[in-house]
Amino acid sequence: KNENLDYSSKDIVPSYDWFQKDDSITVVIYTKQKNMNPELVIADLHSGKLRGEIIVKDYSYLLHVELSFEVHEEVIVQVSEKVGKVEFVLTKREPLSWKTLGQPLESHNSFVKCTDRGLCYRKCKLLSKENVTHDTRLFCLMLPPGTHLQVPVGHHVYLKQTITDAEIVKPYTPVASSLVSKFKSPSCCDKTHIFFMIKIYPSGLFTPVLDALQIGEYISLSNPEGNFTTLQVEEVEELFLLAGGTGFTPMVKLLNYALTSSNTLRVAKLMFFNKTEDDILWRRQLEQLSLNDARFDIQFVLSEPKEGWLGKQGRISSSLLSQFVKRSKCDSKILICICGPLAFMEQGIQFLQDLGHSSKEIHCFTA
Ligand code: FAD
Ligand code: NAD
Incomplete structure (x- = not known):
C-alpha cells in the first residue's frame, strides 16, 4: 500500500522487527528519520490488537497487528531520537515462546501521506469537570492504559459522540491544567491526563451533550492534528498573542512552552478579546502569570463591557493592533x-x- 509515495528512494520507508524475552515482546520500528520524538508516535494496545502510528514528515507509518498471545494492556514507548528507532515494549501474560508477532490487520506495514490515513479514535474516561466561567468548563480526560499519545503545542484533536444515532465530531485544543503550574509538582499523570477548556453553547449540537457526560463515562478522542510547529518560536524575541473567547486555548500551551523553553524570548504579550468581564477565561491565572514573569503582559479588551469597565473596549481593529504589536x-x-x-x-x-x-x-x- 505504498503506491502513493513520492519519495525518490524506498530506503527511507520505515521497517519493523520484533524480539522477545520470557516476559516481554519488543517491537522495533526503524524510521530512518533523525529527530524522532515521542510526540510523533501514537500507540494503542487494546483487546489484543496493537496499532502503532509514526509520523515521518508528512507521512504516516502504521504497524497494525492482532497479537499471537495475550499481553497486559500497557505499552511502553521508547524513542531513540538521534537514530530514529521506536520501540514498543509489551508484557506477556504467559511466559510462552511466540513464533510470530501476530496476524496483520488493516493497513499493516503501510507508509502513506498523513492526509490519506483516517483518524483513529480511542475511548477516554471523564475524570473531572470544573467551571472556568459561567459557560466554560475545564474537562479532564484520561487516556486508556494501552495508549501512548501526546498532543503537540498548537495542535488539536477531535472529540466524537453519537448524538441521535449520528456520529458527530468537533475539534478541541488541549490546554495545560493550569497556567501557573510551577506551583504544582509534575506528576506521572501528566502523560495520561488531557485537559480541555470548552464553552457550552445551550443551542449547540455537540457541547450540551458533552456537558451532560458524567464523571466516569467515556468519550472518543482522535489522534492530534495541526500545522503549528515549535520551530516557529525558535529565536523569536517577541511573541504577540491575539485571542478571541475560547480562541485562548492554543495560547495556553504555547505560552507555557515559550516562557519555559525559549532562550531568546524577551516579551510575550496576550491581547484577549471577550464580550464581558465574566467571559474572561483564567483571568486570575493570567494576572498571576504576569506578576510571576516580567516578560509576560496581558491586556483585556471587551466588546460588550458592563458599566464601570476602565480597560480597553471594542473589537479587533487596526488602531488596537498598531499599538499592541510593536517591536x-x-x-x-x-x-x-x-x-x-x-x-x-x-x-x-x-x-x-x-x-x-x-x-x-x-x-x-x-x-
Ligand atoms: P454548534 O452547533 O456548532 O453551534 C455553536 C453556536 O453557534 C451556538 O450558539 C449555535 O446556536 C450557533 N449556531 C449554530 N448554527 C448557527 C447558524 N446557522 N446561524 C447562527 N448561529 C448558529 N471550542 C472550545 O470551546 N474549546 C476549544 O479548545 C476549541 N478548540 C477548537 C479548535 C479548532 C481547530 C476549531 C476549528 C474549533 C475549536 N473549538 C473549540 C470550537 C469547537 O470545535 C465547536 O465549534 C464548539 O464547541 C461549538 O460546538 P457545538 O456543536 O456545541 O455548537
Ligand atoms: P465570543 O462570541 O465570546 O467572542 C469573543 C470575542 O471575539 C468578542 O468579544 C469579539 O471581540 C470577538 N468577535 C466575536 N465575533 C466577532 C466578529 N464577528 N468580528 C470581529 N470580532 C468578533 O467567542 P466564543 O464563543 O468563545 O468563540 C470562540 C471561537 O474560537 C469559536 O468560533 C471557535 O470555533 C474558535 N476557536 C478556534 C480554535 C482553533 O484552533 N482554530 C480554538 C478554539 C476556539
Whole structure:
C-alpha cells in the first residue's frame, strides 16, 4: 500500500522487527528519520490488537497487528531520537515462546501521506469537570492504559459522540491544567491526563451533550492534528498573542512552552478579546502569570463591557493592533499568533498585513 509515495528512494520507508524475552515482546520500528520524538508516535494496545502510528514528515507509518498471545494492556514507548528507532515494549501474560508477532490487520506495514490515513479514535474516561466561567468548563480526560499519545503545542484533536444515532465530531485544543503550574509538582499523570477548556453553547449540537457526560463515562478522542510547529518560536524575541473567547486555548500551551523553553524570548504579550468581564477565561491565572514573569503582559479588551469597565473596549481593529504589536527593537524577530471566531481571525490577519507584517510572522490557528 505504498503506491502513493513520492519519495525518490524506498530506503527511507520505515521497517519493523520484533524480539522477545520470557516476559516481554519488543517491537522495533526503524524510521530512518533523525529527530524522532515521542510526540510523533501514537500507540494503542487494546483487546489484543496493537496499532502503532509514526509520523515521518508528512507521512504516516502504521504497524497494525492482532497479537499471537495475550499481553497486559500497557505499552511502553521508547524513542531513540538521534537514530530514529521506536520501540514498543509489551508484557506477556504467559511466559510462552511466540513464533510470530501476530496476524496483520488493516493497513499493516503501510507508509502513506498523513492526509490519506483516517483518524483513529480511542475511548477516554471523564475524570473531572470544573467551571472556568459561567459557560466554560475545564474537562479532564484520561487516556486508556494501552495508549501512548501526546498532543503537540498548537495542535488539536477531535472529540466524537453519537448524538441521535449520528456520529458527530468537533475539534478541541488541549490546554495545560493550569497556567501557573510551577506551583504544582509534575506528576506521572501528566502523560495520561488531557485537559480541555470548552464553552457550552445551550443551542449547540455537540457541547450540551458533552456537558451532560458524567464523571466516569467515556468519550472518543482522535489522534492530534495541526500545522503549528515549535520551530516557529525558535529565536523569536517577541511573541504577540491575539485571542478571541475560547480562541485562548492554543495560547495556553504555547505560552507555557515559550516562557519555559525559549532562550531568546524577551516579551510575550496576550491581547484577549471577550464580550464581558465574566467571559474572561483564567483571568486570575493570567494576572498571576504576569506578576510571576516580567516578560509576560496581558491586556483585556471587551466588546460588550458592563458599566464601570476602565480597560480597553471594542473589537479587533487596526488602531488596537498598531499599538499592541510593536517591536521593542527594530530588528527583533517576532511571531504573532491569532485564534478566535472566524471573522475575528480574518479581520485580524487583514489588519496585520496592512500594518506591514509578513505572512511568516503571523500564525493563525485553524482546523
Ligand atoms: P454548534 O452547533 O456548532 O453551534 C455553536 C453556536 O453557534 C451556538 O450558539 C449555535 O446556536 C450557533 N449556531 C449554530 N448554527 C448557527 C447558524 N446557522 N446561524 C447562527 N448561529 C448558529 N471550542 C472550545 O470551546 N474549546 C476549544 O479548545 C476549541 N478548540 C477548537 C479548535 C479548532 C481547530 C476549531 C476549528 C474549533 C475549536 N473549538 C473549540 C470550537 C469547537 O470545535 C465547536 O465549534 C464548539 O464547541 C461549538 O460546538 P457545538 O456543536 O456545541 O455548537
Ligand atoms: P465570543 O462570541 O465570546 O467572542 C469573543 C470575542 O471575539 C468578542 O468579544 C469579539 O471581540 C470577538 N468577535 C466575536 N465575533 C466577532 C466578529 N464577528 N468580528 C470581529 N470580532 C468578533 O467567542 P466564543 O464563543 O468563545 O468563540 C470562540 C471561537 O474560537 C469559536 O468560533 C471557535 O470555533 C474558535 N476557536 C478556534 C480554535 C482553533 O484552533 N482554530 C480554538 C478554539 C476556539
